[in-house]
Amino acid sequence: VTTGFSHAARSPAGRTSVADAVAWIDAQVAPLAAEMVALAHAAGRVLAQDAVATAAMPPADQAAIDGFALRGDETVGASAYNPRSFRLAAADGAVLAPGAARLVSAGDPLPVGADAVVALEHVQPGPSGSGEVIDAVAAGHGIEPRGRHVMPGTTLLEAGRRLHPHDIGLLAAAGITRVPVIGRPRVRCFLPTVTSVGSGAPLADANGPLLQALIERDGGDAMELRRIGRDLAAIAQALRAVEADLVIVAGGTGRGADDQAAAALAEAGELAIHRLALHPGETAGLGRTPAGVPVLLLPGAPAACLWAYELLAGRAVRRRAGRNPALPFRRREMTTARKIVSAIGMTEIVPVRCLSEDRIEPVASAAAGIAAAVRPDGFVVISEGSEGVPAGAVVAVHLYATC
Amino acid sequence: VTTGFSHAARSPAGRTSVADAVAWIDAQVAPLAAEMVALAHAAGRVLAQDAVATAAMPPADQAAIDGFALRGDETVGASAYNPRSFRLAAADGAVLAPGAARLVSAGDPLPVGADAVVALEHVQPGPSGSGEVIDAVAAGHGIEPRGRHVMPGTTLLEAGRRLHPHDIGLLAAAGITRVPVIGRPRVRCFLPTVTSVGSGAPLADANGPLLQALIERDGGDAMELRRIGRDLAAIAQALRAVEADLVIVAGGTGRGADDQAAAALAEAGELAIHRLALHPGETAGLGRTPAGVPVLLLPGAPAACLWAYELLAGRAVRRRAGRNPALPFRRREMTTARKIVSAIGMTEIVPVRCLSEDRIEPVASAAAGIAAAVRPDGFVVISEGSEGVPAGAVVAVHLYATC
Numbered sequence: 001v002t003t004g005f006s007h008a009a010r011s012p013a014g015r016t017s018v019a020d021a022v023a024w025i026d027a028q029v030a031p032l033a034a035e036m037v038a039l040a041h042a043a044g045r046v047l048a049q050d051a052v053a054t055a056a057m058p059p060a061d062q063a064a065i066d067g068f069a070l071r072g073d074e075t076v077g078a079s080a081y082n083p084r085s086f087r088l089a090a091a092d093g094a095v096l097a098p099g100a101a102r103l104v105s106a107g108d109p110l111p112v113g114a115d116a117v118v119a120l121e122h123v124q125p126g127p128s129g130s131g132e133v134i135d136a137v138a139a140g141h142g143i144e145p146r147g148r149h150v151m152p153g154t155t156l157l158e159a160g161r162r163l164h165p166h167d168i169g170l171l172a173a174a175g176i177t178r179v180p181v182i183g184r185p186r187v188r189c190f191l192p193t194v195t196s197v198g199s200g201a202p203l204a205d206a207n208g209p210l211l212q213a214l215i216e217r218d219g220g221d222a223m224e225l226r227r228i229g230r231d232l233a234a235i236a237q238a239l240r241a242v243e244a245d246l247v248i249v250a251g252g253t254g255r256g257a258d259d260q261a262a263a264a265l266a267e268a269g270e271l272a273i274h275r276l277a278l279h280p281g282e283t284a285g286l287g288r289t290p291a292g293v294p295v296l297l298l299p300g301a302p303a304a305c306l307w308a309y310e311l312l313a314g315r316a317v318r319r320r321a322g323r324n325p326a327l328p329f330r331r332r333e334m335t336t337a338r339k340i341v342s343a344i345g346m347t348e349i350v351p352v353r354c355l356s357e358d359r360i361e362p363v364a365s366a367a368a369g370i371a372a373a374v375r376p377d378g379f380v381v382i383s384e385g386s387e388g389v390p391a392g393a394v395v396a397v398h399l400y401a402t403c
Numbered sequence: 404v405t406t407g408f409s410h411a412a413r414s415p416a417g418r419t420s421v422a423d424a425v426a427w428i429d430a431q432v433a434p435l436a437a438e439m440v441a442l443a444h445a446a447g448r449v450l451a452q453d454a455v456a457t458a459a460m461p462p463a464d465q466a467a468i469d470g471f472a473l474r475g476d477e478t479v480g481a482s483a484y485n486p487r488s489f490r491l492a493a494a495d496g497a498v499l500a501p502g503a504a505r506l507v508s509a510g511d512p513l514p515v516g517a518d519a520v521v522a523l524e525h526v527q528p529g530p531s532g533s534g535e536v537i538d539a540v541a542a543g544h545g546i547e548p549r550g551r552h553v554m555p556g557t558t559l560l561e562a563g564r565r566l567h568p569h570d571i572g573l574l575a576a577a578g579i580t581r582v583p584v585i586g587r588p589r590v591r592c593f594l595p596t597v598t599s600v601g602s603g604a605p606l607a608d609a610n611g612p613l614l615q616a617l618i619e620r621d622g623g624d625a626m627e628l629r630r631i632g633r634d635l636a637a638i639a640q641a642l643r644a645v646e647a648d649l650v651i652v653a654g655g656t657g658r659g660a661d662d663q664a665a666a667a668l669a670e671a672g673e674l675a676i677h678r679l680a681l682h683p684g685e686t687a688g689l690g691r692t693p694a695g696v697p698v699l700l701l702p703g704a705p706a707a708c709l710w711a712y713e714l715l716a717g718r719a720v721r722r723r724a725g726r727n728p729a730l731p732f733r734r735r736e737m738t739t740a741r742k743i744v745s746a747i748g749m750t751e752i753v754p755v756r757c758l759s760e761d762r763i764e765p766v767a768s769a770a771a772g773i774a775a776a777v778r779p780d781g782f783v784v785i786s787e788g789s790e791g792v793p794a795g796a797v798v799a800v801h802l803y804a805t806c
Contacts, residue, residue, distance in 0.1 A: 038612075039612040040611065040612040040615045040616065040628075042616075043616035043619065043620065105662075105703075106704060107703060107704040156778075157778070162804075164803055164804075165613065165616035165617045165619075165620050166613075166709060166803070168612045168613050168615075168616040169609050169610070169612070169613030169616075169705050169708075169709055170609075170705075170778070171612075172608060172609040172610070172611070172612040172613055172705075173609035173705045205575060206572050206573075206575040206576035207572070207575070208443065208575070209441075209442045209443040209571045209572070209574075209575040210568065210569075210571050210572030210575055212443045212571075213443070213445075213446035213568035213571040213572075214568045216446065216568075217446065217568050225443075259508075300510060301509060301510040302572050302573075302575075302576045305572075306569060306572055330733065375559075375560070375573070400567055400569070401567075
């Protein structure tokens with residue numbers, strides 16, 4: 001039976017700054033190795049090497065316009081007053097005979113022998129399967145020559161780029177079918193859970209679905225979400241056995257009877273940082289399993305779990321996935337219509353509501369629970385050195401969507 | 404053997420405006436019906452009904468701070484000079500006896516009988532398993548009462564909201580495990596393909612992977628990507644047999660021999676619109692299968708396929724999925740450093756490159772192929788009524804990422 005008194009009183013002085021925790025993550029958590037994936041499944045992944053064109057674009061001379069492919073020198077002298085007659089060739093012929101013309105669409109490869117395309121409006125029907133060209137064109141007219149846009153060996157996209165759907169089209173057009181991308185980090189989440197609840201109502205598992213959605217947003221694979229006992233032995237056992245690219249323990253980080261996650265990590269592996277100057281999220285921690293896998297200890301209270309994930313664990317997931325490690329929200333400078341209060345020495349998360357395109361106001365403190373944290377339009381991070389900002393000040397707002 | 408001459412000459416006059424095509428899509432393409440999904444898989448989906456709390460948050464009176472739960476009236480008169488002694492109860496007891504105190508962490512449910520929490524720093528160790536309280540607290544101190552943040556029946560999130568990962572945490576904390584969301588549209592893509600290529604090099608299938616990535620970005624399920632013959636019979640057969648929420652035919656929309664997709668749709672179902680005042684993307688079309696499924700005909704050339712998807716097909720996918728139908732890019736007013744030229748009567752897509760946070764310049768025309776279209780930072784849509792914009796003008800830029 002644990003009854004308490006084992007821990008120091010809460011004081012900002014004993015806490016690690018968010019900046020130091022971020023520096024630890026950046027030093028300890030590296031991108032995964034590359035893996036080859038089919039192009040159709042590569043959107044959102046991060047290129048591990050430069051993508052270099054293996055084929056020319058276009059791959060062969062092709063029609064740039066809809067019209068008739070023919071030999072340009074056979075149109076010399078053609079005009080509305082002096083139409084030149086061509087035999088119309090079948091649409092599927094690979095070789096164009098002299099004196100023939102073949103209907104092509106923009107983007108079609110030219111038949112062998114053709115070197116120009118006459119626009120449809122410069123050809124009129126002639127007798128018995130013939131067409132009459134009323135405009136002279138030089139060789140090369142109406143053509144996109146092989147390699148005009150891209151030659152083999154050209155770097156199309158650089159390593160480190162997160163592939164946008166449009167990029168997939170470019171790579172496919174360049175003949176690339178598989179690409180090397182940074183691996184998708186496998187993240188295991190352990191949820192130390194209260195097994196006996198005082199006044200009866202069971203606690204909803206807010207953190208499992210929340211963490212799964214967040215990890216997937218950040219490019220990770222939430223391969224496991226497992227409730228475990230909230231005692232030291234259960235947590236330590238989970239940490240010892242784990243095989244993963246990243247481990248999250250959500251819960252069991254509080255003080256007193258609840259403070260088993262940090263002790264378990266210290267026993268099973270290494271506890272590098274515990275207790276942060278972050279509100280909500282004070283009881284978060286960082287460390288490593290015996291096998292060297294980074295471990296993020298997050299508080300169990302939903303709002304604290306959310307913010308400690310966003311500022312710490314999410315950064316680790318994004319780094320492992322090769323992504324930009326910064327907060328994945330649109331950031332905009334906006335004016336606060338009301339004073340924002342913050343405790344000096346603490347990094348504080350303050351949910352805000354948009355009043356207009358340029359103005360926000362703080363809503364109830366993030367400590368007011370996850371309902372207050374997520375229904376607003378975004379949030380502001382007030383840094384440790386600040387006691388807050390006055391009304392009328394410009395702050396950097398992280399926006400969930402467009403105001 | 405098709406040799407041509409079946410179609411009208413190209414002229415902006417014969418084309419449907421993009422605005423009219425968009426109006427057709429908005430009138431014809433409705434959101435799918437709702438389906439229930441597990442909360443952990445609901446991120447990114449669109450709520451079909453208001454999400455209403457079924458449980459209170461917190462579900463029971465709980466500790467707001469780390470400390471000792473006890474009966475507030477038993478602390479009357481306690482101070483540093485007059486400590487009150489409490490028996491320390493086991494951490495897992497559901498009921499607190501009179502005269503006892505139990506260590507709790509913020510967020511823990513209170514044991515039955517307790518009505519206040521004294522902060523850790525106001526309790527000091529006493530003899531043989533006792534603790535001495537040095538601060539008097541009233542009932543309710545250090546407590547978050549049941550339902551403080553949310554009461555049962557409260558609307559947490561409104562119908563139509565696209566669920567953010569944070570929302571998942573809120574719904575989970577409110578005891579919700581499944582949510583009604585708009586169905587995920589099943590999109591079938593047919594790729595009419597040139598079977599014989601004139602000068603030998605096979606055409607890369609740029610459109611299949613591109614469309615899959617775009618459809619998934621927009622909340623659809625690219626359930627089928629099938630190459631079919633580029634002849635009328637093959638396309639018509641595919642359209643007749645199809646079961647889907649949306650059909651895309653990419654290719655076979657050009658003029659002359661290539662113009663089989665529109666004819667096939669007219670024969671198999673209904674061709675509502677063909678040929679648009681959109682560049683690239685002139686040969687796009689819209690209609691319905693015999694079963695009433697909306698069909699988008701996209702050009703086969705990759706850049707034209709891309710832009711016709713973005714302006715037309717993507718809107719249909721997003722509408723079916725219940726999402727905001729607007730282009731899914733961040734939009735920002737920026738100044739163009741160079742003149743942007745556009746043909747009057749045509750909606751033109753102009754890829755742009757960022758020069759700074761506020762300035763862009765047009766890059767090679769979108770007609771210069773998909774390489775020119777996707778390597779820049781974003782694009783501008785020049786409307787039909789405009790011949791372009793002068794240097795120094797402010798334009799709305801759709802950005803792929805942050806400049």
